[in-house]
Amino acid sequence: MKIDVCYTPELIHQFEVENKTVVVIDILRATSCMVAGLGSGIQSITPVATVEECEALGAQGYIMAGERGGEKIEQFHIGNSPFDYMKPEMKGKKVATTTTNGTQAIELSKNAKEVIIGAFLNLNAVVNHLTKSENDVLLFCAGWKGRYNLEDSLFAGAVCNALKQNAELESDSALCAFFLYQSMASDLAYYINRSNHAARLSKFNVKEDIEYCARLNEFNVVPKLVGSELTV
Known part of the structure; x- marks a missing residue:
């Protein structure tokens, strides 16, 4: 298995x-929302690029979820908080979502x-899935508006670190992610909270979201894209 890392959609x-x-x-x-939601009983999540596509699915009965620039889209049912996705009333629902970076x-x-x-x-579920697969792997960081970000790169490094005995780190991109993770693994939550994106989100009073997204192995699920839907 070969592993590579793409740090932004621009690349x-x-x-x-x-x-x-x-x-x-x-x-x-x-x-993080997708994992939390599907791990908590949401039936499926359909990621789309635009607000208009999301609204079209909303007209068909989907829960509309999403944000632009970190803020919930006004007419949508929920925003981009994992806690919204984990609410009991979301179980069995179909969700359509659009976000600034991830769905793109x-x-x-x-x-x-x-x-x-x-x-x-x-994390562990992803590592186990990749270990059983014969495919080469690209770790694709969504970044922020086409730019590099710390937290996505740390996760890429965590995967590289976990698979290093069974995989070839194919490029300097993968090596950088690996060494970055090793240098910060002792306190991931601290470094994620120091990231620029965490600072941008802080004005929306989502500190609990940020802390939750830094937690390890809360769910043993691997959402997979089947057609246009993510399911587990």
């Missing part, structure tokens, strides 16, 4: 994804052999 055109498992990563907060990265991954969703909340 994805430099990678061949067709024969790979792509792990989409948006720790704050899209992929999923859209750019659709030509991959397999697309799965990664977060610290399901």
